[in-house]
Amino acid sequence: MTKGDAIFLISVSSRGRDTSIQLAQALQGKHQDIRLYTLAAYKIEGVAEIKGDVSTFVKSIFYQAKAIIFCCAMGIVVRSIAPYLKGKDVDPAVLCMDEKGAFVIPVISGHLGGANSLARQVARLIKGKAIITTATDINHEFAIDEWSVQQHCLLEPLAMIKRFSATLLEKGCVGINSEFPVEKPLPQGLSWEAEDIGMVVTARMNYRPFKKNLLVHPQVLHVGIGCRAGISKQQIDSAFFAVVDKFHLSTGSVKALHTIDIKKDEVGLSEFASSWHWPIYYHSAEMLKKVKGSKSSSSFVTQTVGVDNVCERAALCGIEGKLIVEKQKHEGVTIAIVQEDYMVLWSEEESICRK
Template structure:
């Protein structure tokens, strides 16, 4: 998690420095800044306007951690708050380190978990107030974030949470095997509101459905030199629509190393927020399986198939064989997944 920290007093800066160090030690990326008046004596980067600093951090970090009065933090972030599905986590800690308060995006953004972690690091108390946590109910948005699943259907998520809080059972539909028990209040079968674990962006087994899409797809692509990113995107979108797959399920974009500098392919990968993974012709040729051969492709690249072999080389089983059009070839593999809830369902 990319965490931006700040404090408003000398004492608070000391605690913020400790947290920045401790959080970095366990794998988080931390950046600590202070008001300009504290910069000379602390040697830390300074800012002139807390509001401007907060606005910039809303755009480039996963979490903001304020050490100081919660009211100051609230006023600083107020102009930038949009909704819980896009806002970063915001946590406030008093400068004595006694109380850690998640202020914004407790579940989806991870503020509740960050508050609990910070409380453990400093021996404080996390003050979590979200209804599902207070009442010990399953929080579908937080669980999805913990699993790395994309949550599709904000209104459905609200309905599911409201039903669970009211003591009404919600349904579960899964295209993947489920191992172990279900969270309290979640049942397999019909319900007014429910959760669909699926790769199909149009699946709606309940009147109010929240779809949770796991990142288990590997996308293999081949293309002619100079193919535009828009052409590649259109080809991929067409294939995914035809096969009822969500692009939110893509975890990797793969090709042959001859394409590692292909501008269109790199731009397309970037649009998905993913790096382009490439393999040599030798690596692709060594992939076992029955693939769609092309003498022309072999003459150009040294391997008889790029898209299918690249997808499977990354992992999983081929679920969409080579689809070709407009100089682009597309194939998709899927890695196996088993859904597991914790014993307590939290």
């Protein structure tokens, strides 16, 4: 389930509406899609009417929202969202703000959903106070789930996040291991020496140096695809999974797909990209000819599309990185994968508590 990009501001009083309008104006330029809603009695130009009761309205927007900011009492928020909660990895950020804008409270999805970060931003904009209650934050420890969102990394397994954070809070130290360069100094509580539980920054699924591993998958993989005309999405699915399983790569680390521009009208390829919500870039044969680092060559492919290799050259096109999976053939599909150069960085907020 994919969250949308919209931030919904919901109010149930005239004061709450006015505070929501003030916040919407302050958020302009920082967020693209901001939508204001209030009860029929308080509707004015620029603020849409909530149809029916608040909870029913929330149901209609819950899974298309990036965030929902209520300007009302906490009880209304809890009763309105309770029936629709599924999990921290899919629920939108939900905030509660009093109608004067004095306090801003993240209700759910504080880290993975970005509610804590958004609450801090909202509080700064309206000169209120963010009330953060998550344990890692109040104890000034490294919040890996919030950091992972800021860095566009996927964490798995999700159940390990709680154990990782609990160990950090209880023992004051957890491990870190990375297949990529890491910015120094480390955030407080992370250690290269720990052995029991740790975060592992990798694009692979089988790299597990600790007894208990929280895998951190940065978006660093560029998948080059070549295919015969009329290929189906199912055939590309089959080829793709055969390759990532063979090389133990995480789909969570895929950043983009690449191919040659004559494949723009391949429905199966477009459907494959859309199903994963990955961008797909189309490169001309002339551009691909200039790419260095390709390992495979085919005279047949040259005669067909004007360049000796599509998948490797496409994956490498415009990317600073290395070819980690050379051309793989699978029933009318060829796939190659490039891993871009990457460095693990820590946000400014974490830098204040680094070693």
